[in-house]
Amino acid sequence: MNDGSLLKKIFTIGNSSSLVVETFEKNWEFGWVEHIRLSDQPSYLFNSISQNEFFSLFVTDSDMASLSLIKSVIGRLKSTNGFEVIALAETPLTSEQLGILTEIDKNLVDSNVKVVCQDSLSSILECYAHLLCGFSYTCLDFNDIHEWLHAGTTFLSAAVNIDEAVKNELPYMLYLQLTELQAQYKKLELEVAAINVVFLGEYISQDLFSASLAMISGSFSRDLNLSVHSNIHDSHQNGKVGFRMFASLKKKTPLSFDHNAIPPFLLA
Known part of the structure; x- marks a missing residue:
């Protein structure tokens, strides 16, 4: 058993992914979720202390500008443990886009960028938001x-x-x-x-x-x-x-x- 109360931060890059997360956060009633739009804060810095205090999802649009920015952000992290990177795409990606995802994957520990459509993203956001939020009969991580x-x-x-x-x-x-x-x-x-x-x-x-x-x-x-x-x-x-x-x-x-x-x- 555990009492949850662990913050989940969702960082977004690009208008489409930001809108999806913004809408989700507005309708989410249980707390312990924070949305940070990196498109507005490209110089957002992380340190080893703050990274241990929350789980994070990085959600990015799949245009070249957004993918390049998320690549830069991930490359500056001190640690990528406890992080997921999700790319929002409704159509198949080009070879150039896939090439950037491969570069991002190299900076992730035991993970890789997950490419999903908007309907799937909504389910993923809610699944992660429930994790370690309130009282739980079992301990998931x-x-x-x-x-x-x-x-x-x-x-x-x-x-x-x-x-x-x-x-x-x-x-x-x-x-x-x-x-x-x-x-x-x-x-x-x-x-x-x-x-x-x-x-x-x-x-x-x-x-x-x-x-x-x-x-x-x-x-x-x-x-x-x-x-x-x-x-x-x-x-x-x-x-x-x-x-x-x-x-x-x-x-x-x-x-x-x-x-x-x-x-x-x-x-x-």
Whole structure:
């Protein structure tokens, strides 16, 4: 268990990414998120002390000017531990743009620039904002969300809130949302690479939390990257319990078929 209260700073470069983060921050109600537009502060400096006090996301537009600026900023950091760099792009990048991303990657520790569209970025921002924000039944850290982010290429989210009086239905609501989410990504010809679930609202018992976790775990293979935590605040006890589910998706792995193999029904 932990009480969260860890600041997440989101640094942006470029108008498009700044607008997305600005809108997210305006609608975010749990605090511990700060947006800094580096386009307005190109000389922003970091020191080793302040970098240990928060997690950071760098979100940049993918035009050449923005990529060049983020490359300069990343190169000046004393440490890139606990940092992610995300490039916002709605169309395939050119060889020149990809070349700058490769240069940025060289300055990142055990990471690489993640290129996503705007819809995926919104899910990523919320997933990171919930991390170590309020009270959590489990202890997740930067590495857990890092693995979730880099497991897939497309990101979706789903949510449910129910009255606290019927909170025992929470595992069943999870099942319904998982079924709906699976239908969405199968339609996109994608498969799940990692799942992050955060519980919200009223406090729930350990038994109900365990039952909900069992429902999630039983819906996927044992080797799936699954992380579960909560973001609960005394000031947001509104008679509701719920969850937010974030799916990291990747292209389906083609099924291989050995034409020389004996069909399974002949082996029965």
